[in-house]
Amino acid sequence: MALTDVTHDAQDFAPPAEVEEAEVYHPKTWLGKYVFSQDAKIIALQYSITAMAVGLLALVLSVLMRVQLAWPGAVSFITPDAYIQFVTMHGMIMVVYLLTALFLGGFGNYLIPLMLGARDMVFPYVNMISYWIYLVAVLILLASFFVPGGPTGSGWTLYPPQAILPGTPGSDWGITLMCISLGFFVIGFTMGGLNYVVTVLQARTRGMTLMRMPLTIWAIFTATVLALLAFPALLVSAIMMSLDNLLGTSYFMPAIISLGQQLDHSGGSPILFQHLFWFFGHPEVYIVALPAFGVISELISVHARKNIFGYRLMVWAIVVIGGLSFIVWAHHMYVSGMNPYFGFFFATTTLIIAVPTAIKVYNWVLTLWQGNIRLNVPMLFAIGFVFTFINGGLTGIFLGNVIIDVPLSDTYFVVAHFHMVMAVSPILAVFGAVYHWYPKITGRMLNEGMGKFHFWMTFVGLYCIYYPMHYLGILGVPRRYFANAGANGLPDWFPESAQMVNVGITIAAIIVASVQLVFLYNLYYSATRGKPAGGNPWGATTLEWQTADTPPTHGNFGKELPSVYRWAYDYSVPGAEEDFIPQNVPAGKGTGHAS
Amino acid sequence: MSIFSTLSTKPWVAERGYVSDSHGFGLPTARVFLSVFLGVVTAIFGLLTAAYFIRMTYADWQPLPVPALLWLNTAILILSSVALQWARTSARHQQADRVRRGLLAGGALAFAFLVGQFLVWQQLGSLGYFVDTNPSNSFFYLITGLHGLHLLGGLVAWLRASLRLWRGAETDKIRMSVELCAVYWHFLLLVWLVMFGLLLVT
Numbered sequence: 185m186a187l188t189d190v191t192h193d194a195q196d197f198a199p200p201a202e203v204e205e206a207e208v209y210h211p212k213t214w215l216g217k218y219v220f221s222q223d224a225k226i227i228a229l230q231y232s233i234t235a236m237a238v239g240l241l242a243l244v245l246s247v248l249m250r251v252q253l254a255w256p257g258a259v260s261f262i263t264p265d266a267y268i269q270f271v272t273m274h275g276m277i278m279v280v281y282l283l284t285a286l287f288l289g290g291f292g293n294y295l296i297p298l299m300l301g302a303r304d305m306v307f308p309y310v311n312m313i314s315y316w317i318y319l320v321a322v323l324i325l326l327a328s329f330f331v332p333g334g335p336t337g338s339g340w341t342l343y344p345p346q347a348i349l350p351g352t353p354g355s356d357w358g359i360t361l362m363c364i365s366l367g368f369f370v371i372g373f374t375m376g377g378l379n380y381v382v383t384v385l386q387a388r389t390r391g392m393t394l395m396r397m398p399l400t401i402w403a404i405f406t407a408t409v410l411a412l413l414a415f416p417a418l419l420v421s422a423i424m425m426s427l428d429n430l431l432g433t434s435y436f437m438p439a440i441i442s443l444g445q446q447l448d449h450s451g452g453s454p455i456l457f458q459h460l461f462w463f464f465g466h467p468e469v470y471i472v473a474l475p476a477f478g479v480i481s482e483l484i485s486v487h488a489r490k491n492i493f494g495y496r497l498m499v500w501a502i503v504v505i506g507g508l509s510f511i512v513w514a515h516h517m518y519v520s521g522m523n524p525y526f527g528f529f530f531a532t533t534t535l536i537i538a539v540p541t542a543i544k545v546y547n548w549v550l551t552l553w554q555g556n557i558r559l560n561v562p563m564l565f566a567i568g569f570v571f572t573f574i575n576g577g578l579t580g581i582f583l584g585n586v587i588i589d590v591p592l593s594d595t596y597f598v599v600a601h602f603h604m605v606m607a608v609s610p611i612l613a614v615f616g617a618v619y620h621w622y623p624k625i626t627g628r629m630l631n632e633g634m635g636k637f638h639f640w641m642t643f644v645g646l647y648c649i650y651y652p653m654h655y656l657g658i659l660g661v662p663r664r665y666f667a668n669a670g671a672n673g674l675p676d677w678f679p680e681s682a683q684m685v686n687v688g689i690t691i692a693a694i695i696v697a698s699v700q701l702v703f704l705y706n707l708y709y710s711a712t713r714g715k716p717a718g719g720n721p722w723g724a725t726t727l728e729w730q731t732a733d734t735p736p737t738h739g740n741f742g743k744e745l746p747s748v749y750r751w752a753y754d755y756s757v758p759g760a761e762e763d764f765i766p767q768n769v770p771a772g773k774g775t776g777h778a779s
Numbered sequence: 780m781s782i783f784s785t786l787s788t789k790p791w792v793a794e795r796g797y798v799s800d801s802h803g804f805g806l807p808t809a810r811v812f813l814s815v816f817l818g819v820v821t822a823i824f825g826l827l828t829a830a831y832f833i834r835m836t837y838a839d840w841q842p843l844p845v846p847a848l849l850w851l852n853t854a855i856l857i858l859s860s861v862a863l864q865w866a867r868t869s870a871r872h873q874q875a876d877r878v879r880r881g882l883l884a885g886g887a888l889a890f891a892f893l894v895g896q897f898l899v900w901q902q903l904g905s906l907g908y909f910v911d912t913n914p915s916n917s918f919f920y921l922i923t924g925l926h927g928l929h930l931l932g933g934l935v936a937w938l939r940a941s942l943r944l945w946r947g948a949e950t951d952k953i954r955m956s957v958e959l960c961a962v963y964w965h966f967l968l969l970v971w972l973v974m975f976g977l978l979l980v981t
């Protein structure tokens with residue numbers, strides 16, 4: 185790089201920022217420190233643990249569903265009603281209460297202040313409240329398992345009219361509790377989300393310009409903005425549906441005869457609900473995908489010891505995807521009977537969104553190209569993510585076209601597609617991120633052997649689960665069905681081989697689910713017995729690895745906040761002494777640049 | 780720096796020293812917080828408006844008669860906003876007395892607005908326009924209800940600021956709170972005017 189490129193904007197070496205004591209809130213009691221904590225790092229752990237606990241429940245539900253599909257009737261408490269309730273709760277918990285909460289509440293809280301060189305979120309008190317409201321939302325959701333009628337069985341999409349009609353399980357209590365729980369979730373999330381956004385805008389340390397932020401932060405930031413704008417749609421539709429349900433209004437409910445009774449509703453529009461729901465629902469996909477993108481960019485760059493390829497393009501892609509994600513929602517409604525020209529419009533926007541997404545994929549691959557790849561556990565998960573995301577993305581291009589979607593809609597092809605793209609991929613990113621940042625959180629490494637076992641079993645297992653589902657979908661097997669086999673064996677159209685496939689999928693699912701216990705054990709075991717990690721075990725450049733203490737203490741950076749002199753991806757800089765230069769290292773000796 | 784020049788910087792050109800000493804936009808953090816929050820509220824009412832327009836096109840929609848009281852309420856809300864604006868400018872000029880009067884008037888008027896809205900609900904109810912009578916009624920109750928809730932939330936913030944003032948906090952200390960209240964009030968006034976307009980033209 186020519187020296188003439190170097191511009192010195194302001195004074196090169198400003199004195200480090202003084203600690204303003206008033207800025208840092210000091211808890212006095214144990215309760216204040218670990219339970220009602222206002223420290224973003226503790227809140228992050230609270231979010232993560234709660235999310236993983238409900239996520240585990242959702243995993244158990246999915247295994248129960250799979251057992252039913254493989255051996256219909258083998259487990260007596262899985263009735264048709266229970267099955268559809270499991271489908272609903274599994275889907276909703278996984279998407280909203282696990283992934284959204286974990287990526288934004290968990291990773292967001294932990295990483296935003298640390299990576300930006302801030303002491304905490306800008307409004308720690310609001311941040312704390314955010315977690316507790318989230319917990320209330322989770323408890324209300326869980327309560328619906330214990331009310332008369334059980335949780336709602338409307339599918340995670342909650343479509344009216346069936347969501348509130350008698351005959352749908354949970355139509356008396358379940359759906360109401362679901363709407364209330366979602367309401368709490370949205371309010372709690374909004375409090376947290378405002379914090380994340382404003383912290384990124386306002387609390388970056390000196391020298392941390394927007395374009396020097398790690399991609400993880402760009403991604404979490406954009407995802408939070410999406411969530412702040414998309415969740416209101418869910419809130420509004422939950423409120424309106426509850427009014428239809430409880431007060432007899434007709435926002436969404438058409439005139440309808442149910443179980444021989446003419447209901448009071450008339451004239452409402454179920455399609456209106458679908459529009460509102462998917463105006464939330466599609467951005468939601470990116471709310472969980474973008475943070476995964478960011479994390480993966482980080483992992484690939486760090487563990488390939490190479491700067492991220494096309495940083496600027498990566499940032500633009502994140503922003504463009506975020507913007508486009510608001511104008512593609514109706515690709516979920518091709519079979520709803522809407523105007524065909526609408527379908528054309530939404531198919532076009534959907535295919536356009538593939539462009540920035542593909543750019544990201546190319547850039548990850550180009551970052552790996554000729555990198556000094558270290559196949560440790562975080563890198564394995566990162567590569568697993570890229571694989572899986574390409575897979576899911578390709579089937580997405582199929583489904584984005586109206587003519588292909590119409591026959592495949594509501595089949596297992598769709599189940600396979602969205603699990604690949606928004607379930608498996610983000611989960612792989614979560615695992616990679618946990619293996620990557622666990623040493624910072626606890627000061628110890630996760631066990632490598634258990635980690636590799638976890639990766640290979642999970643990765644291969646997930647493909648055994650979801651690849652065959654594409655085949656079932658093309659065969660026409662519908663989703664959300666309790667059983668495809670009739671009482672006396674299989675219906676004509678359902679070949680025995682397909683049922684064999686179902687059995688195989690279930691066995692794989694059981695194995696994958698069990699392997700997660702190894703992961704949990706690893707988390708528990710390594711917290712006290714893992715290899716001590718030191719402050720920066722991966723040789724990473726970003727600020728969270730440059731803290732004085734590991735795990736970082738209250739206030740994150742000790743007395744002086746770091747100052748940032750460079751971008752986040754100075755790996756293998758020619759002429760530099762080491763193969764990474766942390767963001768807070770000024771030009772000079774050992775950095776390969778004259779100062 | 781404009782957003783475009785920000786997004787086109789080349790961060791890998793290393794050693795540019797400090798870019799600037801200030802963090803963020805140079806706006807007070809609480810102000811930025813409020814602005815982002817107003818974005819969220821805009822999304823809520825924007826979506827409601829969209830839903831309103833879609834639902835309106837269905838055959839069973841019958842416009843709601845506009846109670847005259849709504850005009851009065853609108854006037855009250857405008858005055859409330861004006862009073863808070865007055866408090867805000869007075870706070871800038873350190874006129875503690877006027878801040879106090881402005882705050883008090885603004886809060887009281889906002890409260891009066893809420894009571895007025897409640898009376899409108901009662902009037903409509905006594906005329907037989909219940910929430911489930913017609914979708915236009917459902918939307919009216921929903922929109923006024925949500926708008927009222929947002930104002931109620933604002934009143935909580937207003938109460939905190941007022942209490943601090945009456946306990947003897949200096950004008951300087953609560954200037955920001957007054958400022959934020961005023962901005963929030965203007966915003967809710969704007970939302971109300973749009974919603975009221977929606978009701979009038981449809």
Ligand code: HEM
Pocket residue numbers: 243246247249250271272274275276278279283338339340341599603606607608611649662663664665693696697
């Ligand atoms: C080993 C892991 C998983 C297994 C075995 C699994 C299995 C299943 C099964 C059997 C269904 C119901 C299919 C049907 O009858 O229609 C389903 C639905 C669903 N799953 Fe998963 N799943 C897993 C992980 C996840 C994750 C991580 C997510 C997070 C996004 C997720 C999101 C969903 C959604 C949104 C639905 C649709 C629910 C509905 O139709 O209302 N799943 N899954």
Ligand SMILES: [Cu+2]
Pocket residue numbers: 465466469512513515516
């Ligand atoms: Cu979508």
